[in-house]
Amino acid sequence: MKVDVLLGLQWGDEGKGKIVDVLSTGYDIIARFQGGPNAGHTIEFDGKKFILHTIPSGIFNADKINVIGNGVIIDPYILSKEIDQLNAENIDPEKNLLISKKAHLILPSHRLLDAVYEASKGKLKIGSTLKGIGPAYTDKVARLGIRIGEIDNVEFIRKYNELKERHFRIINTYPYKTSDFKIDGFNFDDYEQKWFDALEVINRIRQIDSENFIDQSLKENKSILAEGAQGTLLDIDFGSYPFVTSSNTVCAGVCSGLGIAPSKIGKVFGIFKAYCTRVGSGPFPTELEDEDGQALRDEGREYGSTTGRPRRCGWLDMVALNYAIMLNGVTDLVMTKGDVLSHFEQLKVSTKYKVNDKTIDYIPFECELARPVYQTVPGWNCAIDQINREDEFPGALNDYVKFIEGGTGVKISIVSLGPDRKQTILR
Ligand code: GDP
Ligand code: IMO
Numbered sequence: 001m002k003v004d005v006l007l008g009l010q011w012g013d014e015g016k017g018k019i020v021d022v023l024s025t026g027y028d029i030i031a032r033f034q035g036g037p038n039a040g041h042t043i044e045f046d047g048k049k050f051i052l053h054t055i056p057s058g059i060f061n062a063d064k065i066n067v068i069g070n071g072v073i074i075d076p077y078i079l080s081k082e083i084d085q086l087n088a089e090n091i092d093p094e095k096n097l098l099i100s101k102k103a104h105l106i107l108p109s110h111r112l113l114d115a116v117y118e119a120s121k122g123k124l125k126i127g128s129t130l131k132g133i134g135p136a137y138t139d140k141v142a143r144l145g146i147r148i149g150e151i152d153n154v155e156f157i158r159k160y161n162e163l164k165e166r167h168f169r170i171i172n173t174y175p176y177k178t179s180d181f182k183i184d185g186f187n188f189d190d191y192e193q194k195w196f197d198a199l200e201v202i203n204r205i206r207q208i209d210s211e212n213f214i215d216q217s218l219k220e221n222k223s224i225l226a227e228g229a230q231g232t233l234l235d236i237d238f239g240s241y242p243f244v245t246s247s248n249t250v251c252a253g254v255c256s257g258l259g260i261a262p263s264k265i266g267k268v269f270g271i272f273k274a275y276c277t278r279v280g281s282g283p284f285p286t287e288l289e290d291e292d293g294q295a296l297r298d299e300g301r302e303y304g305s306t307t308g309r310p311r312r313c314g315w316l317d318m319v320a321l322n323y324a325i326m327l328n329g330v331t332d333l334v335m336t337k338g339d340v341l342s343h344f345e346q347l348k349v350s351t352k353y354k355v356n357d358k359t360i361d362y363i364p365f366e367c368e369l370a371r372p373v374y375q376t377v378p379g380w381n382c383a384i385d386q387i388n389r390e391d392e393f394p395g396a397l398n399d400y401v402k403f404i405e406g407g408t409g410v411k412i413s414i415v416s417l418g419p420d421r422k423q424t425i426l427r
């Protein structure tokens with residue numbers, strides 16, 4: 001067996017949670033490979049809505065195993081809140097959630113550092129979710145981090161205090177006081193107390209060597225779906241640096257974030273919205289700062305799942321989409337939120353960029369200089385969220401799908417026409 005992958009092709013929030021939940025019925029194991037609680041993956045069914053940050057989106061299928069891989073970073077407090085939310089629905093992650101012992105911890109002082117760094121950047125701030133992602137991955141690479149498997153170690157408290165003191169020494173070089181910042185509404189000491197309390201909850205979840213578990217599962221012919229967080233254009237290497245997250249969001253991240261050999265990667269589902277959104281700072285060539293942008297935000301309810309911030313909205317960017325398809329080796333496309341475009345008579349798609357006077361079909365190194373060159377296509381201009389079958393698609397929606405398939409050379413295998421599980425059409 002091989003490991004299939006589903007990951008975002010834009011700036012995150014493409015609908016990964018919804019589609020992983022739908023696809024998870026066909027897999028035995030769902031595994032997250034990177035990112036942390038900066039992710040917010042929404043799943044809707046039976047009139048209920050859930051937002052997951054750390055737990056894989058297969059958790060609502062009781063017979064599926066969900067794995068948090070070594071490439072993920074974990075804030076025990078946030079994870080414990082997710083577990084509480086599931087317990088309230090009679091879902092018990094102690095039964096079907098596994099955590100890699102090698103996954104790193106996000107400490108309360110990582111979150112403080114994140115806030116200090118952002119505050120000090122002023123206008124140049126990244127627009128981080130302030131979940132401590134950058135500082136925690138920094139310590140991992142600097143070989144200072146603390147891993148899940150160390151929580152019960154006799155050295156844990158000493159290591160925790162050493163790292164925390166190191167963070168406070170850094171913070172003291174900035175013109176801020178700890179009390180200037182709140183963490184999820186709490187002052188530092190209160191958050192730290194909740195963080196320590198949460199370690200007990202985390203300790204009830206089985207900790208494993210996830211690379212060995214996955215290898216063994218593949219040998220037993222179990223099927224595995226790797227679930228990405230964020231999106232390709234936020235990748236630490238290939239995104240619009242420095243306005244990126246701190247992990248490899250591309251398919252290569254599956255190999256390092258779960259311990260899977262490249263030859264074991266199977267299908268790669270690349271998910272994109274029928275338009276574009278971005279939350280946080282950084283270049284966004286097709287951004288609309290007019291009433292069309294506001295209409296996309298209103299219709300698409302484009303407010304961050306993790307932070308509640310309004311998302312920046314714009315037309316589909318096929319140059320960026322092709323770049324993401326190239327980097328990930330996408331075998332199947334998934335298009336979401338076509339229903340949000342329903343009231344537009346015409347749609348625009350950027351098929352090229354203009355940089356100064358030159359027309360190009362790739363993302364330039366100075367991506368902030370790229371201006372979109374649009375092709376206009378007809379909209380379907382009718383409601384499509386109740387459609388159940390592909391042969392009910394209005395002609396203009398079919399044409400939009402074919403236009404994207406033609407421009408990318410990849411089949412759109414799944415079309416999502418609403419937030420609910422049921423509003424999903426397999427082609
Ligand atoms: P993720 O981070 O990629 O999992 O995406 P988010 O959950 O952050 O954001 C996607 C939002 O769009 C969520 O509110 C979903 O419920 C919603 N959504 C997903 N697919 C569709 C769709 O096809 N149409 C509409 N209207 N909403 C969708
Ligand atoms: P999901 O998995 C959208 C963005 C932040 C910011 C930048 C860096 O729900 O698609 P970080 O907190 O990682 O330091 O923030 O990345 N960002 C996301 N945007 N969806 C996400 O995750 C994101 N995770 C981080 O807004 O611009």
Ligand code: MG
Nearest residue numbers: 013040041305
């Ligand atoms: Mg999200």
